[in-house]
Amino acid sequence: MDTFIEFFTFQYPNIKYVLFGSILLAVSSAIVGCFTFLKKKALVGDVVAHAVLPGICLSFLLTGNKNPLYLIIGAFITGWISIVVIDGIVRKTKLKEDTATGLSLSVFFGIGILLLTFIQKSGNAAQSGLESFLFGKAAALVGADMWLFASVSVALLIAVFLLFKEFTLISFDQNFGAAIGFPVKGLNLILTTLTVLAVVIGIQAVGVVLMAAMLITPAAAARFWTDDLKTMIILAAIFGAVSGTAGAYISFVAPSMPTGPWIVMVISIIALTSFFFAPKKGILYKALKRRRIKNLILQENILKMFFQLGEEAGDFNTGRSVLELQDKRPFRTKELDSGLKRLQLQGYLTNQNDKWQITSEGQNKGRRIVKLHRLWELYLTTYLRIAPDHVHEDAEKIEHIITPELEARLEKLLDYPELDPHQSKIPYQ
Amino acid sequence: MIQQVQNPILEIHDLSVSYDRKPVLWGVDLSIPKGALVGIIGPNGAGKSTLIKSIMGLIPLNGGYVKLFDKDLDDVREKVSYVPQRESVDWDFPASVMDVVLMGRYNKLGLFSRPRKADRDAARFALEQVGMQEFAKRQISQLSGGQQQRVFLARALAQQADIYFMDEPFAGVDAATEKAIIKILKDMSEAGKTVIVVHHDLQSVAKYFDWLIMLNLRLVASGPTDKVFNEKLLEEAYGGKLTLLTEVGQLIKQEKFPGIEK
Numbered sequence A: 001m002d003t004f005i006e007f008f009t010f011q012y013p014n015i016k017y018v019l020f021g022s023i024l025l026a027v028s029s030a031i032v033g034c035f036t037f038l039k040k041k042a043l044v045g046d047v048v049a050h051a052v053l054p055g056i057c058l059s060f061l062l063t064g065n066k067n068p069l070y071l072i073i074g075a076f077i078t079g080w081i082s083i084v085v086i087d088g089i090v091r092k093t094k095l096k097e098d099t100a101t102g103l104s105l106s107v108f109f110g111i112g113i114l115l116l117t118f119i120q121k122s123g124n125a126a127q128s129g130l131e132s133f134l135f136g137k138a139a140a141l142v143g144a145d146m147w148l149f150a151s152v153s154v155a156l157l158i159a160v161f162l163l164f165k166e167f168t169l170i171s172f173d174q175n176f177g178a179a180i181g182f183p184v185k186g187l188n189l190i191l192t193t194l195t196v197l198a199v200v201i202g203i204q205a206v207g208v209v210l211m212a213a214m215l216i217t218p219a220a221a222a223r224f225w226t227d228d229l230k231t232m233i234i235l236a237a238i239f240g241a242v243s244g245t246a247g248a249y250i251s252f253v254a255p256s257m258p259t260g261p262w263i264v265m266v267i268s269i270i271a272l273t274s275f276f277f278a279p280k281k282g283i284l285y286k287a288l289k290r291r292r293i294k295n296l297i298l299q300e301n302i303l304k305m306f307f308q309l310g311e312e313a314g315d316f317n318t319g320r321s322v323l324e325l326q327d328k329r330p331f332r333t334k335e336l337d338s339g340l341k342r343l344q345l346q347g348y349l350t351n352q353n354d355k356w357q358i359t360s361e362g363q364n365k366g367r368r369i370v371k372l373h374r375l376w377e378l379y380l381t382t383y384l385r386i387a388p389d390h391v392h393e394d395a396e397k398i399e400h401i402i403t404p405e406l407e408a409r410l411e412k413l414l415d416y417p418e419l420d421p422h423q424s425k426i427p428y429q
Numbered sequence B: 001m002i003q004q005v006q007n008p009i010l011e012i013h014d015l016s017v018s019y020d021r022k023p024v025l026w027g028v029d030l031s032i033p034k035g036a037l038v039g040i041i042g043p044n045g046a047g048k049s050t051l052i053k054s055i056m057g058l059i060p061l062n063g064g065y066v067k068l069f070d071k072d073l074d075d076v077r078e079k080v081s082y083v084p085q086r087e088s089v090d091w092d093f094p095a096s097v098m099d100v101v102l103m104g105r106y107n108k109l110g111l112f113s114r115p116r117k118a119d120r121d122a123a124r125f126a127l128e129q130v131g132m133q134e135f136a137k138r139q140i141s142q143l144s145g146g147q148q149q150r151v152f153l154a155r156a157l158a159q160q161a162d163i164y165f166m167d168e169p170f171a172g173v174d175a176a177t178e179k180a181i182i183k184i185l186k187d188m189s190e191a192g193k194t195v196i197v198v199h200h201d202l203q204s205v206a207k208y209f210d211w212l213i214m215l216n217l218r219l220v221a222s223g224p225t226d227k228v229f230n231e232k233l234l235e236e237a238y239g240g241k242l243t244l245l246t247e248v249g250q251l252i253k254q255e256k257f258p259g260i261e262k
Helices: A002-008 A013-038 A043-061 A068-091 A096-120 A143-162 A164-172 A174-179 A184-223 A229-253 A259-277 A282-312 A322-328 A333-345 A359-382 A392-398 A404-412 B050-056 B072-078 B099-111 B117-129 B145-157 B173-189 B200-208 B232-238 B244-253
Strands: A349-352 A355-358 B010-019 B024-031 B037-041 B063-070 B082-085 B163-166 B193-198 B209-217 B218-224
Touching: A002 A229, A013 A043, A013 A143, A013 A164, A013 A184, A013 A259, A043 A068, A043 A096, A043 A184, A068 A096, A068 A143, A068 A184, A143 A184, A164 A184, A164 A404, A164 B099, A164 B232, A174 A184, A174 B072, A174 B082, A184 A229, A184 A259, A229 A259, A259 A282, A282 A322, A282 A333, A282 A349, A282 A359, A322 A333, A333 A349, A355 A359, A359 A392, A359 A404, A392 B010, A392 B232, A404 B218, B010 B050, B024 B050, B024 B209, B024 B244, B037 B050, B037 B173, B037 B200, B050 B163, B050 B193, B050 B209, B072 B082, B072 B099, B082 B145, B099 B117, B099 B145, B117 B145, B145 B163, B145 B173, B173 B193, B173 B200, B209 B232, B218 B232
Parallel strands: B024 B218, B037 B193, B037 B209, B082 B163, B163 B193
Antiparallel strands: A349 A355, B010 B024, B010 B063, B209 B218
């Protein structure tokens, strides 16, 4: 707790820089990343991140010092060129975009590493620390950098705020944008510039290798929670801010822990949590929904079976043992047991001395399923001209899907028929 | 048979277009009268979509020009509406039906400004016209193909333009939607709007359109449906492939020739 208070009351000025630096760059890359993500250019961030390395090295070689402004300008230039190279390759050759992306990334990064090694071996004392761009070093953020970062971030945010409508349009429907006379090329140019800027300031903290995660992961995580673009962007920004704060805090508590990689770890955990637990789109929600449907089908099948047994015997009040039931339809014992118990709880079945009996409510439900099954069989043979011996399997599935509205239409369309294709009576009441 | 008209709302003069170096339209010359409901028909790969894309300035021209209202497109953009193919966008995009229809107002809004109340009213009215008012808040990925097409149509209607270009608005829609859409198009045409539609289904051509553009890499016919929708011209558009033309195009693509460029 002490460290917690120590951290958030900024007892050391350095903490302030690291914290705000981390948050700023995580938030700005998360927001710009939403559009990169939606334009399906997820890998662009990765290319730019790798391509800024030669720029940083070149501007160091030219100026001889590590003034962040010069480094950022250098990074910006080569980052931009890498995107131009991708576009050029796609336009002028037969190579596809994925190949062009891979080519651009590795060539630029290769040149970067080459220059970096050259600088390190040159014996220039000022060079130490340059390699921190590879993996990032948020802890090295100082006040002077901060002003630069903050201005770039604020500029990014203002640009996205002002051009929100335009960026949305070119991400969704570029052709329509061009058709109504919007400067689509210019807007794409601005969006690319913003992406490059976000990457350039981001690599200070997380490094070229991890930077792509900062752009794409918050957007991907946020997409799971909402279908509204504004909400998605705000969520992505919050996720970015949380991971930035967490990364800075963890490296404060455990000084041997690096900030950048922890930011990426935290945002990845947020993303994984979203994939699994987000309502509607999450894996867990979908699995639960599938299970619920499976149970529903099982229960409907049991009631259907009771109705059919009653139909055959001409008596719906007989109690039946589990073995008798399995004789009619080979349910697995475990499934049948759980289904019977659920139906008992819901009041569709009763149980006396291990004999199961259907209630009148259960009978209504069972009758409806039998009716839908037979109606559907008749529909298939009449309207799709499918042979009567080929319709049962299909009806086994469709009987559980048909809504009351479709049921009414089906009855009307077939004019309340008496018999199904196998001459079984279709039960109405 | 190519019938030219006086005071056309759309005039295409000697238009040639290439795609990936390969010429897809050769020397198209036509004019369309105001208020016509026009079908563009022709076999697959005939250049139907290419024609309207090049009218909308989405593809560079090799030669020729397009005039709308006797002016260049850039001078009359707000009077021109374009409905792209439904499959050309990702319907999983995080947007509601309202968001998409509001895009039809962006032209009037210009850069930087946000949709105002009046724009929402216009969008809602457009949704009513296509019978989708209850879906305004629905996420677009939850729509059926027919509903998606209606949303695109509503976006175009929200533009309140005078001439509409639609790329296969009937592709992959249910019968009820097709009926609803053609009714809207006919109403628009009666109200004096010009509607130009890329169409696939020859069965319904005579019923739907009063003017036809028949394409097969070049213009086969342009004129009133009752004059051009006949066996001879259909045979010319769909039947005999101009293999020589295709082969020359292929040679240009393979860069054995310098290509036809401006």
